[in-house]
Amino acid sequence: MRGRTMTATIETYARPTVLYRYRSFDVGTLEDSGNSAANNKNLQREIEALLEGYIFCAPYNEMNDPMEGLYRSSRKASQHPEYHRFIEQLLKEKIYLGIASFSETWDNVLMWAHYADAFQGICICYSMPKLLGDLSSEHTFSRVAYSNKPYYLNLPALKNDELARAVLSTKHLDWSYEREWRLFAPQKGKACHGRDAILSIYLGARVPKNVRNEITGRLVNVQIYTTKVDDYTITKKRNPRVRPVIMQSVKRRGERRP
Numbered sequence: 295m296r297g298r299t300m301t302a303t304i305e306t307y308a309r310p311t312v313l314y315r316y317r318s319f320d321v322g323t324l325e326d327s328g329n330s331a332a333n334n335k336n337l338q339r340e341i342e343a344l345l346e347g348y349i350f351c352a353p354y355n356e357m358n359d360p361m362e363g364l365y366r367s368s369r370k371a372s373q374h375p376e377y378h379r380f381i382e383q384l385l386k387e388k389i390y391l392g393i394a395s396f397s398e399t400w401d402n403v404l405m406w407a408h409y410a411d412a413f414q415g416i417c418i419c420y421s422m423p424k425l426l427g428d429l430s431s432e433h434t435f436s437r438v439a440y441s442n443k444p445y446y447l448n449l450p451a452l453k454n455d456e457l458a459r460a461v462l463s464t465k466h467l468d469w470s471y472e473r474e475w476r477l478f479a480p481q482k483g484k485a486c487h488g489r490d491a492i493l494s495i496y497l498g499a500r501v502p503k504n505v506r507n508e509i510t511g512r513l514v515n516v517q518i519y520t521t522k523v524d525d526y527t528i529t530k531k532r533n534p535r536v537r538p539v540i541m542q543s544v545k546r547r548g549e550r551r552p
Contacts, residue, residue: 306437312493313396313425313475315349315418316409321502331508341512344418344495348486351392351479354462359469363388364444365461371448380452387458392479396420397472400496401521401528404471413498413523416509424491429477433485436463438474492516496530499523 319337331337343350354362371377397405400417410417426435436459445464447457454460459478479485494517497506510518510533518533 318411318415331504348484368448392482394477413500417496428487440470
């Protein structure tokens with residue numbers, strides 16, 4: 295009797311050291327008025343998440359791609375006696391999961407246009423090792439696979455305990471420019487991490503002045519960069535910090551120094 299042969303595995307040896315998350319405030323044509331930034335609920339929610347150290351994970355059916363979660367089944371899989379039970383379980387798992395999207399790049403023009411309110415939003419740089427160390431074991435990261443066909447559900451796939459995450463890690467080839475990684479949470483809501491997981495923040499080239507002031511004024515412990523469009527590229531520049539003015543008393547004539 296021959297010994298059982300071990301099968302090959304798929305491993306991700308090259309992991310990114312940083313991931314980027316584009317965020318929009320829906321500022322639209324916001325005028326530079328004194329109270330506009332303070333009253334912008336989306337902006338305040340994003341600042342709160344950065345200050346408190348969490349990433350909001352949304353359900354897949356609230357995402358912008360109507361093809362999210364699609365799959366195609368093989369004939370053998372669809373004829374399996376437990377097929378319908380598997381599909382019901384898959385649907386439940388897809389609905390319960392929370393998802394947060396990241397990218398491998400901060401200077402993608404399409405990402406700024408689509409996910410950062412036409413360059414009026416921000417891009418947050420996260421430390422991948424810090425996120426992996428801070429988040430609980432119920433959270434997982436997955437690199438999105440792009441294809442011209444939905445996830446293929448065959449007989450071996452029915453035995454996959456992470457089937458819902460596998461289906462939701464497959465997107466149409468047209469989305470490949472995103473270079474996306476996904477954070478999966480066991481349910482919708484906040485995925486908490488340490489504040490040092492945030493390395494820096496990039497302000498979009500069109501961020502209104504009052505929004506920029508609100509961000510730099512409140513996120514004083516985070517390195518912030520301003521960006522600008524330079525020909526067909528996006529460049530960044532470290533945002534200068536305003537140092538506090540230390541008032542010194544004026545020495546009166548004849549007064550000795552202590």
